[in-house]
Amino acid sequence: MSNFIPFTRPSFNQETIDAVSEVLRSGWVTSGPKLAEFEATLSQYFGNRPVRCFANGTATIKIALQVAGIGVGDEVITTPISWVATSNVILSVGAKPVFVDIDPITRNIDLNKIPSAITSKTRVILPVYLAGLPVDMDLLYALAKKYHLRVIEDAAQAFGSQWNGNRIGRIGDLVSFSFQANKNLTTVEGGCLVLNNAKEARLAEKFRLQGLTRQGMDGMDVDVLGGKDNLTDVNAAIGLEQLKQLPSYQTRRAQLARLYFDVLHAALKMAGLDSLKLELPVEDFANTNWHMFQVVLPLEQLNVARSQVMTELKDLGIGVGVHYPAITGFTLYKNLDYKTSDTPIAERIGRSILTLPLFPAMADEDIGRIAKGLVGILQKYRKIERS
Ligand SMILES: *Cc1c(COP(=O)(O)O)cnc(C)c1O
Numbered sequence: 330m331s332n333f334i335p336f337t338r339p340s341f342n343q344e345t346i347d348a349v350s351e352v353l354r355s356g357w358v359t360s361g362p363k364l365a366e367f368e369a370t371l372s373q374y375f376g377n378r379p380v381r382c383f384a385n386g387t388a389t390i391k392i393a394l395q396v397a398g399i400g401v402g403d404e405v406i407t408t409p410i411s412w413v414a415t416s417n418v419i420l421s422v423g424a425k426p427v428f429v430d431i432d433p434i435t436r437n438i439d440l441n442k443i444p445s446a447i448t449s450k451t452r453v454i455l456p457v458y459l460a461g462l463p464v465d466m467d468l469l470y471a472l473a474k475k476y477h478l479r480v481i482e483d484a485a486q487a488f489g490s491q492w493n494g495n496r497i498g499r500i501g502d503l504v505s506f507s508f509q510a511n512k513n514l515t516t517v518e519g520g521c522l523v524l525n526n527a528k529e530a531r532l533a534e535k536f537r538l539q540g541l542t543r544q545g546m547d548g549m550d551v552d553v554l555g556g557k558d559n560l561t562d563v564n565a566a567i568g569l570e571q572l573k574q575l576p577s578y579q580t581r582r583a584q585l586a587r588l589y590f591d592v593l594h595a596a597l598k599m600a601g602l603d604s605l606k607l608e609l610p611v612e613d614f615a616n617t618n619w620h621m622f623q624v625v626l627p628l629e630q631l632n633v634a635r636s637q638v639m640t641e642l643k644d645l646g647i648g649v650g651v652h653y654p655a656i657t658g659f660t661l662y663k664n665l666d667y668k669t670s671d672t673p674i675a676e677r678i679g680r681s682i683l684t685l686p687l688f689p690a691m692a693d694e695d696i697g698r699i700a701k702g703l704v705g706i707l708q709k710y711r712k713i714e715r716s
Pocket of ligand 1: 385387388411457483486507508509518519520
C-alpha cells in the first residue's frame with residue numbers, strides 16, 4: 330500500500346549518505362577517527378562527561394553492569410515494561426532482575442514501590458524511560474543515595490529528553506542510550522554510555538574489546554572476559570550527521586504529539602466517546618523527547634481484542650506496535666518463576682498498550698487519518714453501558 334504509515338521510520342539526508350561514502354572510500358571502516366570524533370561530540374553534548382560507544386544498546390547496558398561490577402549474587406531492580414534487552418542483560422551477567430510495578434500514568438517504574446523491593450543483595454536501580462519520558466530524577470537519586478545503590482539508566486529511548494532543564498545523560502550515574510534504527514537518533518545499530526570518570530571509561534573500553542588490557546610492542550594481555558562490542562566508523566559517521574539534524578527532529582516530534590492530543594480529544598468528543606477511558610501519554614512537553622506516542626486501550630469497555638484493533642488499523646494503512654508486553658510473561662522468565670500477576674499494573678498496561686505512528690517525516694494529515702481510524706474502531710466495538 331503506497332500510503333501506508335509505518336509506526337516509525339528513520340530519516341537520512343544526503344549529507345549522511347555522503348558521510349558514509351567518505352568513510353567507505355577512506356580505507357579505514359571499523360572503529361577509528363570517526364568513532365573518536367563521535368565520542369568527543371557526544372561527550373560535549375553530555376556536559377563533558379566521558380562517553381563510550383558500543384555496537385548496540387544491549388551491549389551498552391551490559392557493559393554498564395560490568396563497569397559497576399554487577400554479577401552473580403547481585404540483584405538489580407528494574408521495570409517489567411521494557412524491551413526485553415533490559416532484563417536479559419541483567420541475567421547475562423549472572424545477576425537477578427527484581428521487577429517493581431509501574432506507575433499507570435507515566436508507565437515507568439513506580440519509584441515509591443522500590444524501597445520494599447530492596448534486599449541485602451540489591452546493588453542497582455535500573456529504570457527505563459518508556460517513550461522518552463524520564464522518571465522523577467530527584468526522587469531516583471535520593472533513593473540511590475539513601476540505600477547506597479548504583480543507578481544504571483536505560484535511556485535507550487530518551488536521547489534528547491530533559492529533567493528540569495537538564496538533558497538526560499548530563500546528570501546521574503551510568504546512563505545508557507541506544508542508536509538502533511527506531512530510536513530518535515540512530516547510527517543504524519549502536520549505543521553509547523555516559524560514565525563518571527576516566528577510570529570507568531577505560532574499563533568500558535576493555536569490556537568492549539575482549540578484555541584486552543594492552544596491545545602493542547610490549548605484548549598483549551587480557552584480564553577480564555570481554556566481548557566484541559565496538560561501534561564502527563561507518564556508524565559513527567551516521568551518528569555525527571544525525572546529531573546535526575536532531576533539533577529539527579525534536580521540534581517536529583513535539584508538533585506531531587501536540588496534534589495527536591488535539592485531534593484525538595476532538596475525535597473522541599465528536600464520536601460521543603467522552604466516557605471511554607482511552608489513556609493518553611503524560612502531556613510533559615518540557616521533559617519528553619516524544620520517542621513514541623502510546624495509548625492504552627480501555628479493553629474492559631470494548632468488545633474487541635487489541636490484536637483485532639491492530640489488524641483493522643493495518644487494513645486502514647496504519648502501522649502500530651506493542652511496546653511492550655510485560656517481560657515477566659515471557660517463557661524464559663516464567664521458567665525462572667516470575668509472574669505477571671506480581672506486577673498487576675504492568676500486566677494490564679502490557680496487555681492494552683498500543684504505539685501509534687510518530688516520526689519526523691510524518692505529515693500533519695497523517696495524524697488526522699490515524700485518529701479518525703482509531704476512534705472509528707473504538708466506536709464500533711464499544712460495549713453498551715448500562716446505568
Ligand atoms: C532499543 C532498546 C534497548 C536495546 O537497544 P538495542 O540497540 O536494540 O540493542 C534497550 N532498552 C530499551 C528500553 C530500548 O528501547
